[in-house]
Amino acid sequence: MKKILFLYIIHLGFALQPIQIQACCLDNEAVLANGTAIILQSPKVDNTKTIQFIKDFYANYVFGAKNYVPAVKKHCTAKLQKQLKDNYEYDGEGYAIWNFRTGMQDGPSDISKVTSVTALGNGLYKVNFIDMGIKGNRTLKIIDVNGTLKFDAIK
Known part of the structure; x- marks a missing residue:
């Protein structure tokens, strides 16, 4: 039972990881589905x-x-x-x-x-x-x- 609980907690930790990454990002960053943060370009200024x-x-x-x-x-x-x-x-x-x-x-x-x-x-x-x-x-x-x-x- 302890092993199942441990594996569930580990799985839950990995499942929440993209949310944690997203919370740390700046206004001009986005997170891709694989968890990679990318910087978005500012709107083009003339x-x-x-x-x-x-x-x-x-x-x-x-x-x-x-x-x-x-x-x-x-x-x-x-x-x-x-x-x-x-x-x-x-x-x-x-x-x-x-x-x-x-x-x-x-x-x-x-x-x-x-x-x-x-x-x-x-x-x-x-x-x-x-x-x-x-x-x-x-x-x-x-x-x-x-x-x-x-x-x-x-x-």
């Missing part, structure tokens, strides 16, 4: 549209004079909003929009503009820019949330 999205955001809110607070709420994921809020060094509500820039206080000129945006793959884009005359760059993660482009990370 690089031309995304590059223009980045350039417009920089022109209007990072280097521009438009109020960036509503733009951060609209164009950044909750994760990035939290990071920008946590990095905000001043009293009151705000976001560390300077995380998109070089971080330099002043530069040798008034010129601030995006010079190039390059798609790196997997939703990553390298943005080269001039920030008050100082060359800089950031790598941005852009994701598609229900058909809307959003900034998800800044490196």
